[in-house]
Structures are given as C-alpha cells and as structure tokens.
Amino acid sequence: MFDPKERIESIKAGTLAAVSVCLTYSIVTLGNNLLSQIQIATGFNLLVKVAIALSSGFLFGVTYRYIIREDRNSHLKTGAVFAFGLVRGLGQIEVGLNFPDTFWLYALLGVESILLFAIARFTLDLAIYRSWLKPFKSS
Numbered sequence: 001m002f003d004p005k006e007r008i009e010s011i012k013a014g015t016l017a018a019v020s021v022c023l024t025y026s027i028v029t030l031g032n033n034l035l036s037q038i039q040i041a042t043g044f045n046l047l048v049k050v051a052i053a054l055s056s057g058f059l060f061g062v063t064y065r066y067i068i069r070e071d072r073n074s075h076l077k078t079g080a081v082f083a084f085g086l087v088r089g090l091g092q093i094e095v096g097l098n099f100p101d102t103f104w105l106y107a108l109l110g111v112e113s114i115l116l117f118a119i120a121r122f123t124l125d126l127a128i129y130r131s132w133l134k135p136f137k138s139s
Helices: 004-035 043-068 074-096 100-129
Strands: none
Touching: 004 043, 004 100, 043 074, 043 100, 074 100
C-alpha cells in the first residue's frame, strides 16, 4: 500500500518537526521563566511538557507532509498550523478559565502554541525546498 521510502520520509518529517517544536518550546519556556515571576515549568513538570512538545511536533510533521503533498496551496499550510496550534492552545485556554487571575498567562500560552507549529512549518518547508525532505507523492 505505502512505499517504504514514503514512510522513511514521514519519519524524517516527524523527527525534524519534533526537534523544531521542542527547541522552540524550550527557548520560549526558558524566556518565560526568566521574564515572569510565575515559574511556568520546572523539574519533572518541565520534562513532561517537553515530551508532549516532542510528540505533538512529531505528529505535526508527519501530518503536515501528507496535508501539503506536492501542492503549493498556502491555505493548506496555514490551516495545518492553525489546526494543531488551536487544538493545543485552546486546551490551555480552557484550563485558564478555571483560574481567572492568570487567564492572560494561559491566553499567551495559547498564542505560543500557534507559534510552535508555525516555526515547525517553516522548518519543514525549508527542508523540502532544500530537498532534504521529499513531499508526499500521491499515486
């Protein structure tokens, strides 16, 4: 059904996006912890959040490759970023509704979710442009 080469390319896309999302998440979290008086993530909590960032980044990368295929449709690319970013971000905002005093913090985390996947998209688009990664070819 699927060519093994296509599966390898999907694993490459997932791994690249996972690393991209994880690095971006780590930098943003470090910045938040340094600039804010509220420690957003530390210790074991931070490890779990980084693992979540890795897995969501991997799933985004694999899915993004299948979504865009060989199309040049920017709406598909942007839609994929917003779909993943909003699902992750709206979940955080929903939690923030339970804490009205810090709702702004959760809203900011929601925006950061979209940023994570936008950077992953840029990374994947660059890899495809430089032929490090091949787009999915529908047969």
